[in-house]
Amino acid sequence: MNIPKELKYTKSDEWIRVEGTQGTMGISDYAQGQLSDIVYVEVLAKKGDTLAQGKPIASVESVKAASEVYIPAGGTITDVNAALATAPESINKDPYGEGWMVKFTLANPAELDSLMDSKTYEAYCAGRQ
Amino acid sequence: MPFLPHTESERSEMLRAIGVKKAEDLFAAIPKSVRFPGLQLPPAVSEPEVMAEMRYLAEANHHAQNAACFLGAGAYHHYIPAAINHLLMRGEFYTAYTPYQPEVSQGTLQSIFEFQTLIAALTGMEVANASHYDGATAAAEAVILALNQNRGRRRVVMSPVLHPQYRQTIRTYLQGAGAHFAGDETPETYSAFQTRSRAKHLATCVDESTAVVVVSYPSFVGEVEDLTSLAEIVHTAGALLAVAVNPIMLGLLKPPGAMGADIVFGEGQPLGIPLSYGGPYLGFFATRQAYLHKMSGRIAGETVDGQGRRGYTLTLAAREQHIKRERASSNICTNQGLMALAATIYLSLMGRRGLRQVAELCYHRCGYAAERLARTPGFQVVSRFPFFNEFILRCPKSVAEINRDLLDRWEIIGGYDLGQDYPCLANHMLLAFTEMTPRGQIDSLAEALAGESL
Amino acid sequence: MTEPTIYELSSPGRAGVSLPALDVDPSTFPPALIRTELPLPQLAESDVVRHFLRLSQWNYSVDKGFYPLGSCTMKYNPKINEDTARLPGFAFVHPLQDPETAQGCLALMYQLQGWLCEISGLAAVSLQPAAGAHGELTGVLMIRAYHHDRGQENRRRMLIPNSAHGTNPASVAMAGMEAVEVPADPEGNIDLAALRTLCDETVAGLMLTNPNTLGLFEENILAVAEAVHGCGGLLYGDGANLNALLGIVRPGDLGFDVMHFNLHKTFSTPHGGGGPGSGPVGAAAQLADFLPAPLVAMIDPGNEADPPLYGYRNPGKSIGRMRAFNGNFGILVRAATYIRMLGADGLRQVAETAVLNANYLRALLKDTYTISHERTCMHEFVAEGRWADAPGVGAGDIAKRLIDYGVHPPTVKFPLIIPDALMIEPTETESKQTLDSFADTMKKIAEEAHTHPELLHDAPHNTPVGRLDEVRAAKQPILTGKLT
Numbered sequence A: 001m002n003i004p005k006e007l008k009y010t011k012s013d014e015w016i017r018v019e020g021t022q023g024t025m026g027i028s029d030y031a032q033g034q035l036s037d038i039v040y041v042e043v044l045a046k047k048g049d050t051l052a053q054g055k056p057i058a059s060v061e062s063v064k065a066a067s068e069v070y071i072p073a074g075g076t077i078t079d080v081n082a083a084l085a086t087a088p089e090s091i092n093k094d095p096y097g098e099g100w101m102v103k104f105t106l107a108n109p110a111e112l113d114s115l116m117d118s119k120t121y122e123a124y125c126a127g128r129q
Numbered sequence B: 001m002p003f004l005p006h007t008e009s010e011r012s013e014m015l016r017a018i019g020v021k022k023a024e025d026l027f028a029a030i031p032k033s034v035r036f037p038g039l040q041l042p043p044a045v046s047e048p049e050v051m052a053e054m055r056y057l058a059e060a061n062h063h064a065q066n067a068a069c070f071l072g073a074g075a076y077h078h079y080i081p082a083a084i085n086h087l088l089m090r091g092e093f094y095t096a097y098t099p100y101q102p103e104v105s106q107g108t109l110q111s112i113f114e115f116q117t118l119i120a121a122l123t124g125m126e127v128a129n130a131s132h133y134d135g136a137t138a139a140a141e142a143v144i145l146a147l148n149q150n151r152g153r154r155r156v157v158m159s160p161v162l163h164p165q166y167r168q169t170i171r172t173y174l175q176g177a178g179a180h181f182a183g184d185e186t187p188e189t190y191s192a193f194q195t196r197s198r199a200k201h202l203a204t205c206v207d208e209s210t211a212v213v214v215v216s217y218p219s220f221v222g223e224v225e226d227l228t229s230l231a232e233i234v235h236t237a238g239a240l241l242a243v244a245v246n247p248i249m250l251g252l253l254k255p256p257g258a259m260g261a262d263i264v265f266g267e268g269q270p271l272g273i274p275l276s277y278g279g280p281y282l283g284f285f286a287t288r289q290a291y292l293h294k295m296s297g298r299i300a301g302e303t304v305d306g307q308g309r310r311g312y313t314l315t316l317a318a319r320e321q322h323i324k325r326e327r328a329s330s331n332i333c334t335n336q337g338l339m340a341l342a343a344t345i346y347l348s349l350m351g352r353r354g355l356r357q358v359a360e361l362c363y364h365r366c367g368y369a370a371e372r373l374a375r376t377p378g379f380q381v382v383s384r385f386p387f388f389n390e391f392i393l394r395c396p397k398s399v400a401e402i403n404r405d406l407l408d409r410w411e412i413i414g415g416y417d418l419g420q421d422y423p424c425l426a427n428h429m430l431l432a433f434t435e436m437t438p439r440g441q442i443d444s445l446a447e448a449l450a451g452e453s454l
Numbered sequence C: 001m002t003e004p005t006i007y008e009l010s011s012p013g014r015a016g017v018s019l020p021a022l023d024v025d026p027s028t029f030p031p032a033l034i035r036t037e038l039p040l041p042q043l044a045e046s047d048v049v050r051h052f053l054r055l056s057q058w059n060y061s062v063d064k065g066f067y068p069l070g071s072c073t074m075k076y077n078p079k080i081n082e083d084t085a086r087l088p089g090f091a092f093v094h095p096l097q098d099p100e101t102a103q104g105c106l107a108l109m110y111q112l113q114g115w116l117c118e119i120s121g122l123a124a125v126s127l128q129p130a131a132g133a134h135g136e137l138t139g140v141l142m143i144r145a146y147h148h149d150r151g152q153e154n155r156r157r158m159l160i161p162n163s164a165h166g167t168n169p170a171s172v173a174m175a176g177m178e179a180v181e182v183p184a185d186p187e188g189n190i191d192l193a194a195l196r197t198l199c200d201e202t203v204a205g206l207m208l209t210n211p212n213t214l215g216l217f218e219e220n221i222l223a224v225a226e227a228v229h230g231c232g233g234l235l236y237g238d239g240a241n242l243n244a245l246l247g248i249v250r251p252g253d254l255g256f257d258v259m260h261f262n263l264h265k266t267f268s269t270p271h272g273g274g275g276p277g278s279g280p281v282g283a284a285a286q287l288a289d290f291l292p293a294p295l296v297a298m299i300d301p302g303n304e305a306d307p308p309l310y311g312y313r314n315p316g317k318s319i320g321r322m323r324a325f326n327g328n329f330g331i332l333v334r335a336a337t338y339i340r341m342l343g344a345d346g347l348r349q350v351a352e353t354a355v356l357n358a359n360y361l362r363a364l365l366k367d368t369y370t371i372s373h374e375r376t377c378m379h380e381f382v383a384e385g386r387w388a389d390a391p392g393v394g395a396g397d398i399a400k401r402l403i404d405y406g407v408h409p410p411t412v413k414f415p416l417i418i419p420d421a422l423m424i425e426p427t428e429t430e431s432k433q434t435l436d437s438f439a440d441t442m443k444k445i446a447e448e449a450h451t452h453p454e455l456l457h458d459a460p461h462n463t464p465v466g467r468l469d470e471v472r473a474a475k476q477p478i479l480t481g482k483l484t
Helices: A029-035 A109-114 A118-128 B008-018 B023-027 B047-059 B082-088 B106-123 B135-149 B164-173 B190-196 B199-203 B228-236 B289-294 B321-327 B337-374 B399-410 B439-452 C045-056 C079-085 C103-120 C132-149 C167-174 C192-198 C221-230 C239-244 C285-290 C329-365 C395-404 C432-451 C453-457 C470-475
Strands: A014-019 A022-027 A038-043 A056-062 A066-070 A075-080 A102-106 B155-158 B180-182 B210-217 B240-245 B263-267 B283-287 B300-304 B310-314 B390-394 B428-432 C124-126 C157-161 C178-182 C203-209 C234-238 C258-260 C281-283 C295-300 C309-313 C381-384 C421-424
Touching: A014 A109, A038 C470, A066 B321, A102 A109, B008 B023, B008 C329, B008 C432, B023 C329, B047 C079, B047 C103, B047 C329, B082 B337, B082 C045, B106 B283, B106 B300, B106 B310, B106 B337, B106 C045, B135 B155, B135 B164, B135 B210, B135 B240, B135 B263, B135 B283, B135 B289, B155 B164, B190 B199, B199 B210, B199 B228, B210 B228, B228 B240, B300 C470, B321 C167, B321 C178, B337 B390, B337 B428, B337 B439, B337 C045, B399 B428, B399 B439, C079 C329, C103 C124, C103 C281, C103 C295, C103 C309, C103 C329, C132 C167, C132 C203, C132 C234, C132 C239, C132 C258, C132 C281, C132 C285, C157 C167, C157 C192, C167 C178, C167 C203, C178 C192, C192 C221, C203 C221, C221 C234, C234 C239, C239 C329, C281 C285, C329 C381, C329 C421, C329 C432, C395 C421, C395 C432, C395 C453, C432 C453
Parallel strands: B155 B180, B155 B210, B210 B240, B240 B263, C157 C178, C157 C203, C203 C234, C234 C258
Antiparallel strands: A014 A022, A022 A102, A038 A056, A056 A066, A075 A102, B263 B283, B300 B310, B390 B428, C124 C281, C258 C281, C295 C309, C381 C421
């Protein structure tokens, strides 16, 4: 399972990449594996929306499962991955790259402290196998 | 017992294999104090006896086969081509269940796919589901779709001439959803009723908190209006337009899809389903591609198997309750499978010419009846042109009284008493006409009513 | 094999029905509203009949063979039901006729309400709901209305065991309430300690399927009812598995306050390829006033000379109407026919035989398949469709291989709490020979899973289509055919 070291993770299996005050997020390799073939992604937020940490940001459906996706930290949406609408399989193929969901400006970087680092997340996933 | 095949010796052999002495022993987990209550039910009867009993009850009813029926108001006496029942009686169709195993359910699945195709074509929409329970529950599901699509908006505008029972059902479904309703306040006078039942009035009820506007085409009282400008106003406000339709009328008049409707739904009973005292009926539901993932209910889709052969399967299941559980938009598990099959066969038999012909018979006979009854002293046709297969007749006395006479003296099942739903329409009757009410019956109705005005 | 769609079979100019000629002067059309294009197919009656007959032959059905689909109660559907429901005096009655002109329909409905009350031990029944899930929403809305009526609007949490059908939480969400999961104990009962900690003044009630989806009777039912009632909550009964309880125990006597019936499971009405069903709701006395409106009532009991007069009555605090008209009347006729033919003794025999059949099959299979719990089951049981020494084989593969042997698969991968679940419900209408033969087939498949797993992976082999590409179906949905 691929768990990049530089990212932070949530208990609901989202990842966040932080560059300055800018965050990029998606769902982890573990999450996409559990869902299997993803057939539909609906991003609920649009550019300019401000969301608090943990609010629903997207909904993902596979053939046999459905899952809500929550924003790992509060902020204002600056970009939404429109390509997912026609190529939801990007999340299966490249969850940390082409499968990103939204970019946003962090409202309060201190919120990142509540997230897991890669090591903790790896143990968290192993515990659920 | 014809439905329980075991002999006594088989039963004992099976009990031995399980390791118990008697069947009672299998129920030890049930609290003793309430075990084996001894039900008080009438003693069992044989097949000929039950048939005689049921026939006795059935014969106690008046019905559209032993009387001329001018009752409509959401359920209609149309002809059901003979082939439909013969096909519905195939055990392969009616004793199967939901097509969970597509390899052994292609018959049901392809039928659903064809049903979806026909409903989309008929309504002028892009996608349709496998059906809901009836027109009223389809209406509730339409409102739920719109509320989910427009999160934050809680206002639901309903036409006062959307079927009263559909409006009641919508209110029941949404009592825990925090929605509020506008548009269908009971008019106090007939002229207020006329004003409020127009699309133009409804448009004034739309604001930026409105999630959906629900109208009926034709209206509950039979009138038909172009909905194009209403659709524009609704869309400008960011809301959806949901339209209840009579599917037979769509054989003749423009579909709501061509007027900007976002959801088109209705009661499919006219499409080859017997009146059967109110059910089982068929709720059909069509919408735009954009709302596909918000649409509830079963959906069949085309795909291929490992060898590239075309086949059909239930699809987009992740929207549904068995996967999404409390996050599903509806709890519906099945569809009205066999009723959807009846409608599919009906539309296949009718085809484009047959459906047009049925719709024209309804329309012209309704027009003829309006003209004929308008000349009957004491009665007045108050519906505005155009109307499809129903109109309002103002009567000189109570509808209940007239209907009693019609049945007792003329073997006619009269119209619907509109005073039940609209106090301002006391002594107003809603009359329906179909390909099953030939001119002779309409003339008899006119003659019978003439006697009522004396 | 591919069957063309009705559009592909269409040929311009054909018609499948003949209709009366116009016998009145035509009225003027509203020109702006006339439809210019009607994309419906054009077929002769024979085209249509052959098309749908060919399609019918691609279905598996109860009339064809064993259909042990767990929790669906695929019992035999007596043919007499189809004839009584189609009697002209039932089939051609308009739902809005004056009640005085539909006394036969109303008498039947009134009787059926009473029979369902007696069978369930509840005070009143509404026949309006169209299906089990519809009845469930009705019941949940009634529970909500009951608490609101008593000024307890804070009761928003509905407790639901983790083995429950997905409809339970979905119905709760539709009613604007919150679903809270309750865990099971190792015996498959509700974890009583966990339940007691959840029971407080915010609880609206508990939704319980009993026997549960593992086919086990909730042994602590009286304690469960006491805990829920003790905190002011109500007990909802999901009647999906009522077939096991007919004449054995009445849900009302166990403390259930409101429940739905599935006439299409318990009372032999056909499943119709996924409907129509019928989901009447029964209520204990304190909830009866909240039932959907209207109910069928005896307006005048009559006397020696005159029969009783039936009509409609609106309960005082009714949640309202759940659908148009009077329920799935045609289904009610079938269920009434069935109950009338069985009587009290017959119904008890139905339940006893359903439970006998399930336990017999369980006994035949328990050495080959792991059965979820080492207990006497009720009308169904859950086997695990996997073996440690047959890697790569799962419940889905066993299901598909059963198709090769001419049997409909059980419910697979449900309940979610059992890995690779195969939920098997034989029903009472199956003979010992059918059960023996099914057990032999299941054992043979178990053997193949170890020796020739590819037979399972590639199954089914002899169906019109093989396993379908469901990802493709969902990713690029094709939901309507070409209008050629």
